[in-house]
Amino acid sequence: MKKGMKKTLIIVLSFMTLLMVWNQTLAQVSGPPTIQLRLMETTDLHGNMIGYNYENRKKTVEFGLSRTANLIKQARKEVPNSLLFDNGDILEGNALDEYAYRSHPLDLANVHPVFKAMNTLLYDAATVGNHEFNYGIDFMEESLRGANFPYINANIYVEDRNHFENDDLNYFNPYTILEKEVTDTAGEKHKLNIGVIGFITPIVAEWNKEYFRGNLKVKNIKETAEHFIPIMKSKGADIIVALAHTGLQSDKGLDEKKGNSVYALSKVKGIDAILFGHSHSVFPVRDELQKLPGIDLKSGTINGIAAVQAGYWGNHLGLIDLKIVQQEGSWKVKSSLSSIRPVYRTINKKSMPAVPTDPLIEQIMRKDHKETLDFLKDKK
Numbered sequence: 050m051k052k053g054m055k056k057t058l059i060i061v062l063s064f065m066t067l068l069m070v071w072n073q074t075l076a077q078v079s080g081p082p083t084i085q086l087r088l089m090e091t092t093d094l095h096g097n098m099i100g101y102n103y104e105n106r107k108k109t110v111e112f113g114l115s116r117t118a119n120l121i122k123q124a125r126k127e128v129p130n131s132l133l134f135d136n137g138d139i140l141e142g143n144a145l146d147e148y149a150y151r152s153h154p155l156d157l158a159n160v161h162p163v164f165k166a167m168n169t170l171l172y173d174a175a176t177v178g179n180h181e182f183n184y185g186i187d188f189m190e191e192s193l194r195g196a197n198f199p200y201i202n203a204n205i206y207v208e209d210r211n212h213f214e215n216d217d218l219n220y221f222n223p224y225t226i227l228e229k230e231v232t233d234t235a236g237e238k239h240k241l242n243i244g245v246i247g248f249i250t251p252i253v254a255e256w257n258k259e260y261f262r263g264n265l266k267v268k269n270i271k272e273t274a275e276h277f278i279p280i281m282k283s284k285g286a287d288i289i290v291a292l293a294h295t296g297l298q299s300d301k302g303l304d305e306k307k308g309n310s311v312y313a314l315s316k317v318k319g320i321d322a323i324l325f326g327h328s329h330s331v332f333p334v335r336d337e338l339q340k341l342p343g344i345d346l347k348s349g350t351i352n353g354i355a356a357v358q359a360g361y362w363g364n365h366l367g368l369i370d371l372k373i374v375q376q377e378g379s380w381k382v383k384s385s386l387s388s389i390r391p392v393y394r395t396i397n398k399k400s401m402p403a404v405p406t407d408p409l410i411e412q413i414m415r416k417d418h419k420e421t422l423d424f425l426k427d428k429k
């Protein structure tokens with residue numbers, strides 16, 4: 050082959066290869082719009098904003114929101130679109146919570162210490178747990194006013210002492226629809242309406258009888274979901290996230306177990322993701338208790354629905370990564386992956402931090418932590 054011809058051939062071949070690569074890239078980009086959306090969960094914090102065990106008066110690396118905060122910040126940086134939720138049980142459970150209750154009333158300038166910490170993390174929404182009721186309804190209301198994010202719950206109703214279901218009033222806003230600007234995989238911006246609905250285990254009415262009797266009533270989780278989800282869809286929710294303060298299985302001792310577990314909730318049509326709590330477990334993990342029909346522990350789905358449970362006291366961050374594709378004008382969840390990230394690891398039987406603590410939360414909590422220690426001294 051002549052030198053000139055060889056050169057021409059090389060140029061033609063290189064051009065063809067370039068064209069192929071370009072075509073391939075174009076095919077990837079020009080598919081239907083695809084959004085990667087990460088949902089993050091904390092749950093059952095029970096007042097543990099910093100790594101301190103008030104029981105034995107010792108610092109700990111094993112829990113505390115100031116460490117989860119770093120997992121949240123890391124997880125946020127890894128993806129273009131994310132949302133953060135809390136699943137309840139924050140107002141009762143440790144000495145800081147008890148101190149906050151003893152020192153109320155909390156006025157506008159005196160926000161409940163848990164919200165001083167949580168407000169720095171820009172939560173998108175939260176639901177109440179049964180422990181929110183332990184110090185009474187007035188204290189709960191006073192405390193929740195300090196949160197700079199919405200609280201929702203769909204199955205607690207005002208007790209109106211009649212037998213008509215149709216005129217029953219929700220005690221909280223049953224759901225919220227968050228309008229979020231998201232960036233798809235091709236860099237295009239879209240408005241995505243994320244419907245968020247909250248549920249609580251009906252055991253709350255038994256464990257907090259003195260506050261519920263005559264004032265509030267709790268309805269079945271599955272039936273409540275079946276009522277509200279079509280309404281949320283009709284109001285424009287593109288995808289639906291359920292915050293369920295109930296375990297994978299219903300509570301022991303609950304009169305009506307049917308329909309009050311996450312397992313039952315996962316069978317309701319229209320739900321795309323369930324973040325749950327209450328039972329202080331972690332999901333998904335390789336655990337005999339989680340080996341139920343319809344549960345895929347690899348992807349973290351229950352009857353095909355993405356789900357996660359982030360342990361307790363801030364010892365884990367729960368994550369659900371959703372791949373959402375636009376088809377015929379509407380958004381559909383195509384696949385999901387649930388995972389959990391711990392704040393510490395056990396190495397040679399010793400707990401070692403997986404991430405450092407967040408200096409802002411540590412600083413914000415300093416005064417309330419010191420006052421809690423003084424309160425404990427006086428209590429003795």
Ligand SMILES: [Zn+2]
Pocket residue numbers: 138178179180294326327328
């Ligand atoms: Zn609970």
